[in-house]
Amino acid sequence: MNTAGKITSFTAALTVSFGAAYGLGNTVGPVGGTGPAPRADHTDRAEQEGAGDGGDHAESAAGGLQVSEDGYTLDLLTPRLKAAQEGELRFAVRDASGRPVPSYQREHGKELHLILASRDLATYRHLHPTRAADGTWSTPVSLPAAGDYRVFADFAPGAKNAPDLTLGADLAVAGTYKPAELPKPSRTATVDGYTVTLNGNLRPGVAEDLTFDVRKGGKPVTDLDPYLGAYGHLVALRAGDLAYLHVHPDGAPGDGRTEPGPAVTFTATAPSSATYRLFLDFEHDGTVRTAAFTVRAGAPATSPEPDGPASGHEDGAHGH
Known part of the structure; x- marks a missing residue:
């Protein structure tokens, strides 16, 4: 999602930067830094929906480090799951008034893209949840191992001039936990x-x-x-x-x-x-x-x- 820019060559390249937001934005500091969490801005939406225009592309900062940004908050309604069991992951994206966001802009065919990753980066999921009439989202998910996971919601609210955002929240998966070692670098x-x-x-x-x-x-x-x-x-x-x-x-x-x-x-x-x-x-x-x-x-x-x-x-x- 941003999606995240949000989800957009073969033979042509999109300029992607972990370091600077499109235009000018906050710089992502070194791991463990104490600066503010970076914004996850993206390419202009018109550029993304009209991919292939051949124009210049701006840069984007890494995101997902904040649960709340620009008046929007990721409310994880299912903070815990059990390992190796299918469960339902439920969440809401709330506006500044605390109400679920009522509408979203479709980017790459979806209103919201959801990424799940374990903290040891051994497990990864790319999901597309369903939005209910009350504005909450849900998706079935089965995670193979216990541990700490990060949930990333990648979306653009439907409000005029609303920003593209990636919000993140922690998910606990119960069970015997043995963190995996990060695989060695390989091409x-x-x-x-x-x-x-x-x-x-x-x-x-x-x-x-x-x-x-x-x-x-x-x-x-x-x-x-x-x-x-x-x-x-x-x-x-x-x-x-x-x-x-x-x-x-x-x-x-x-x-x-x-x-x-x-x-x-x-x-x-x-x-x-x-x-x-x-x-x-x-x-x-x-x-x-x-x-x-x-x-x-x-x-x-x-x-x-x-x-x-x-x-x-x-x-x-x-x-x-």
Whole structure:
């Protein structure tokens, strides 16, 4: 969501920055810093809905570090779940008066995008909940392991001139907890027989291209399916505080210039020298899959070992 900018190329790059808001905004400090939490502004909505215009793109700060911002609050009505059991996650987005937000702007086909990630970054979910008549949201979810999770609501209220926001709240999952170690940095991820290779380095304060190459059985995948109006979606979370950024390729299926694979390119700027977990969602043969990478800003990912899929990730975890 922002979505987060919010969910928007193959062959063309959206400038994504963890460090500066579109235009001028708050800078995301180093992990553990004491400065104010950053805003999660995004590209101009008209640019996103009209992806492929070829225009310049501004930069976006990482977000999701605040439960309340600009008069809007994420109210997590289900603060606890049980591990390995399907439950219902309920929440509301409230305005300054405390009432549920009555309307939203649709971005990439959805009014709100929901991301769940464990604090150890081993588990990741990209969901699309349902909004009830009373303004509350809900979605079924099953999380494989106990521990602390972060819930990110990525949306744009329907009010005129309302900001694009990513709000975050903590979710506790009961059970025996054994935190996983963060996978070592690697340029290769494998998921369901697909191999995705990352080219490019993430560096603090410098815009760099990150290109993902998707292959199956060693052959380039050139017929990726459109998923929420794009051929790929990228979520990046900073280890330590889970600063969040969700971006999409510049371009759209059917725009006459965006190829359906095998490569997708993003231009990213890290806010600090730190370790990040990247989650690339792509759809092929009707199934959404996630390739996960660990990268270090300031140093290339040199591990030759392939990185497996996000732990606990299931194709069904994507809400459609």
